[in-house]
Amino acid sequence: SAVISQKPSRDICQRGTSLTIQCQVDSQVTMMFWYRQQPGQSLTLIATANQGSEATYESGFVIDKFPISRPNLTFSTLTVSNMSPEDSSIYLCSVENPLGTGELFFGEGSRLTVL
Amino acid sequence: QQQVKQSPQSLIVQKGGIPIINCAYENTAFDYFPWYQQFPGKGPALLIAIRPDVSEKKEGRFTISFNKSAKQFSLHIMDSQPGDSATYFCAATSGYSTLTFGKGTMLLVSP
Numbered sequence: 001s002a003v004i005s006q007k008p009s010r011d012i013c014q015r016g017t018s019l020t021i022q023c024q025v026d027s028q029v030t031m032m033f034w035y036r037q038q039p040g041q042s043l044t045l046i047a048t049a050n051q052g053s054e055a056t057y058e059s060g061f062v063i064d065k066f067p068i069s070r071p072n073l074t075f076s077t078l079t080v081s082n083m084s085p086e087d088s089s090i091y092l093c094s095v096e097n098p099l100g101t102g103e104l105f106f107g108e109g110s111r112l113t114v115l
Numbered sequence: 116q117q118q119v120k121q122s123p124q125s126l127i128v129q130k131g132g133i134p135i136i137n138c139a140y141e142n143t144a145f146d147y148f149p150w151y152q153q154f155p156g157k158g159p160a161l162l163i164a165i166r167p168d169v170s171e172k173k174e175g176r177f178t179i180s181f182n183k184s185a186k187q188f189s190l191h192i193m194d195s196q197p198g199d200s201a202t203y204f205c206a207a208t209s210g211y212s213t214l215t216f217g218k219g220t221m222l223l224v225s226p
Contacts, residue, residue, distance in 0.1 A: 033213075
């Protein structure tokens with residue numbers, strides 16, 4: 001399995017500010033994924049981050065709002081820019097099983113509250 | 116085409132009961148159907164998964180039933196326990212990476 005550490009685990013932010021979430025994995029992985037889980041809702045994929053290339057964003061998500069970095073095979077960051085209360089969510093980092101089984105492992109999430 | 120419809124939204128059963136959660140999909144290209152379990156304050160964790168070449172898979176008290184012709188699959192929890200109280204998500208994918216999740220079912224198992 002892969003162990004995923006996310007920071008911060010939670011934060012309260014002011015409208016208009018930006019926050020960067022860090023994701024560290026204990027093994028090298030090709031792809032890392034960022035999901036959003038709004039309160040009481042399902043998981044929505046924001047983007048896929050490959051090391052050494054631009055992240056691929058899903059419909060409805062744009063790089064200016066959610067810039068992603070992927071400097072190496074064990075680390076990624078997601079920034080939530082110019083936040084509004086609608087951005088209050090849990091943001092989850094995820095990686096595929098390095099053994100190629102199709103399983104996704106998730107971090108414990110970063111719970112953001114925007115006032 | 117990419118949706119996975121999950122029901123019920125919430126479910127309450129008594130200890131020892133057999134909660135059943137159902138999912139339906141449209142995309143016939145989907146070939147991997149996992150179930151994830153999420154406890155409050157935690158990330159989702161893979162519970163059990165199935166591929167379309169089998170109609171049923173059991174792992175401990177958890178069973179997936181799969182009906183390819185109906186494009187439906189379901190999760191059964193045998194002898195449910197209060198510790199099974201969690202939110203359950205079904206999902207589907209046509210590859211190894213991009214999962215489409217259902218909306219989730221909040222299960223409460225009463226003592």
